[in-house]
Amino acid sequence: MFQGKRGAFAALVGVGLWCTVGNGIGWAEAAAEANPEKAKYVFLFIGDGMGIAQRNAAELYLANQKGLKRPEEAKLVMNTFPAQGMNTTYDLSSVIPDSASTATAIATGFKTKSGVIGMDADGKNAYQSITELAKSKGRKIGVLSTVSLDHATPAAFYAHVPSRQHMYDISMQLAASGFDYFAGGQMAQPTDTQDETKPSAIETAKSNGYTVAVGRAEFEKLTAGSGKVIAMNTIVDEDKAMYYAMDQSGKDHVTMAEYVTKGISVLDNPNGFLMMVEGGKIDWACHANDAAASIHDTLAFDQAVSEAVKFYEKHPKETLIVVTGDHETGGMTIGFAGTKYSSFVDKIQHQKMSYIEFDKKLAEYKKAHNPADAKLEDMLPTIKEAFGLYMMPENEKAALEASVA
Template identity: 50%
Template sequence: MRPSCFQRSVSVVCMLMTLLVCAHSAAAAESFAKKPAKYVFLFIGDGMGLPQKQATEAFTGRQLVLDSFPVHGITTTPAANRFIVDSAAAATAMSTGQLTDVGMIGMAPDKTKVKTIAEMAREKGMKVGIVSSVSIDHATPAAFYAHEESRNLYHYIDHALASSGFDYFAGGGIKDPAGKRKGVEPRGNAMDAIKNAGYKVVTDRDEFLKLNRKDGKVFAYNSWLQDSGALPYAMDSRPGKDITLAEFTAKGIDLLDNSKGFFMMVEGGKIDWACHANDAKAAIMDTVAFDEAVAEAVRFYKKHPDETLIVVTGDHECGGMTLGFAGTAYESDFDVLKKQYVSFQYFADDVLKLFKKEHQGSLAFNDLKPTITHYFGLQFAGDHADPMYVQPHELAQLQDAFVKSVAGDSMKLNDPVSVNLYGGYDPLIVTITHLLNNKAGLAWTSFSHTAVPVGTTAVGRGADLFGGSYHQTAIAKKIMTAMGVKPHVYVAAN
């Protein structure tokens, strides 16, 4: 198949940008050759565009730690074969400097395996940690240790984790240890392979907190994996029971610190998942959790300011979040989001299921109203001027969605109208979060990713490299430069 004009244009532009970056990096590498960054952090807020960061700051009333850094850049995200990138191609761009096709992990479009900055760090004698709030074999973390033509080959990615030799994996679990997914040839139980490779597997919080460097290689994940092997949404997390992203990060720093330094990638993966579902409050609280993880790195940086580099970016924007809504014009009221106490996922998995069970044979919207008020703050009686009051046209939307999602209406979620309205998610929950978000002055254009540029910030040794505007492939090359590694394409060994 001949490449399209767009694909050729993206390739040419990225090649030119690569040449410019390499020319600059070649000169810059000289200054880092004698004293490269010893401790390198790359934080990736999955789905975290500029709107997500701004919404979080508006909600919390404070600047994010990650935006307090002295160096700011604007990063574009197109993949080799599509304007709107996915997490696999985006993470591969940032882990290798290689522009690739959507869905590919650690590979060029021609399926050539490309070495990652994490693998380069390991070869330099640095320790390596990979942390994520979603499953540790998901697209973003996988792109730092695996090389597969499809991000969905979780079983093979799980085995790549076992053979990676990296020192610390933490956060979510693994999705296909036994190789039961369609199209996969089982290679033996991946969890057994991970243990046989010398990893201490820990899920108990108390045991996790007691980990120390004598424990060797570690694979730690939370005991409660809420959905698809991921940590619970930050707003659903159980204090004192669940391990937070910040705690996984802090423990990683503790375990990885050594005389030769370390590289750590930390992903806030559920920002993206919340935005796919158009749940602003869940996205905001996971952005807060992500920022708290960044704060742990900053604490370490303050002890080693001349040896540490921290880079924070997003892989793409998700949901087309807009900071403004037609119905509220120039007004915003982020306080209304404080009335929401659970994520869309918790409401679907726990609240609605219980409601259906308790009201079998007599499902009525009026019976659900108190529950909606309790969890989301929407009011069905009282002062009509109250911003939380459900207006007649909003009530009609909720009732229609209730019929479709709770009362068992035979709606096809792949119907074009339904896809535009609900994106494949539960109609009632999407309608509730949309109404709440709109009252706050927020709106969404998509249930998917967008090509809106993301922000990149940096502090520490080599931070100056990250100012300006560049494609996300440059992030890997800039980190290579700061690490004292020549920035060019590396072919990974089989």
């Protein structure tokens, strides 16, 4: 594939479990061959914070939803790939890395310290990314993410900054990258909040020849003839990220699977392409201990993978798909001795919204009521709607207390 960087890339790609499909060989196997086959089309999927536990949880959920007894009867598409492997994710400053350092390792083949993007641990020397190398070889490049496009993971594929907090600088490097297709959330910091005289990254991108498509209507007009594209969702959260998959209701939300499908069309060219796709909010849900949101975003991520697999089935000799995580988030566990290690996966089926959407409803209630007048009882219908939880009837409570007395 991309010779000269492959060895380093193969050695560092992934977290916990990575898998590949395409042209009969994966990154590690290809690196070991003297004359490896070259992939014309490359998909790199990164589930941020996604380890084995997140993938297994999604399969458990699917199996329960379908009334199946065993999770392997409801496999994720990415879990059916023929080549799979394990690796380590520590960086140069911590055994618990962040997305900046791990994405840098995946993108460049070099470990760095937490918080640094595309540079060495001192933040002085920039590393060439696999996407920059591919672009120099004539490939078209796509960078997609469910979080903001200037967030740590996508940034590692086009930017070089000593701190992930330098989001304006990252946005400006996006605008100057010359890459062909950016899609997903919006930019968190397209302007310099400290200096209003500096140019906007959005306007700079337009000046550099980018078509900026915001919302579904503009997204659906995009074709292979659209040139360089930045496609952003109209509906985003306060961090400029796409909504959690379970909260995406209505046709105005463009899904990551749709962005991948459109990306294939926009990037289509005789020289091939490399598309990096991040499921960024798997990580955020796990930070918040929201199992249901994590599961639904993992399922949405898998749907995006399935779109790449459809493309692979049409071009099996020319396509490589790599699916991985950058690190695991949350240390997910299920069951404990007090419940005889029962899983209770069926309870997750009752959750209909993420913690963020519930927090919005709680904030609305608090805004409309004085603290002295606020009552838990007022929120019970909302709690039941959101999580399927309800107050135990007094007779059941009395019986339970009597049973343990």
